[in-house]
Amino acid sequence: MEVGAQDKQAETGRRYEVFHTDCPARDMVDHVTSRWGIWVLISLRANDLRFYELRESIQGISEKMLAQTLRALVQDGLVWRKVEPTTPPQVTYGLTEFGRDLGEPLEDLFGRITRRLPPRG
Structure with missing residues (x-):
């Protein structure tokens, strides 16, 4: 009998049961697949960006969101944050190795979608 993804062993030997509401992996999936999480991960795939550059690259996102x-993505270990001690502080964001790993299939997904859409007229 094949074991489903929800029963795979984590590196620490702990089992993650992603269909249970108290599973920590479930929170991370919620953050990545949130309305803006996907766009942040894709925007940071090409370059590290400062806050305002990231805001400009994602049309429609408010500063608050x-x-x-x-x-949330920094807390999950997907994005790193670097603060330069200037006035005002310059804050730069980039993807961690884990964030790059998760961003790759998202970028592939969007590539597949856009290749299948009819040409814009």
């Missing part, structure tokens, strides 16, 4: 999304 960008800050909340970044906070």
Whole structure:
């Protein structure tokens, strides 16, 4: 009998049961697949960006939502944050190795979608 993804062993030997509401992996999936999480991960795939550059690259996102999304992705270990001690502080964001790993299939997904859409007229 094949074991489903929800029963795979984590590196630490702990089992993650992703269909249970108290599974920590479930929170991370919620952050990545949130309305803005996907766009942040894709935007950071090409370059590290400062906060305002990231906001400009994702049309329609408010500063508040960008800050909340970044906070969650930093806490999950998908995005790193570097603060330069200037006035005002310059804050730069980039993807961790884990974030790059998760961003790759998202970028592939969007590539597949856009290749299948009819040409814009």
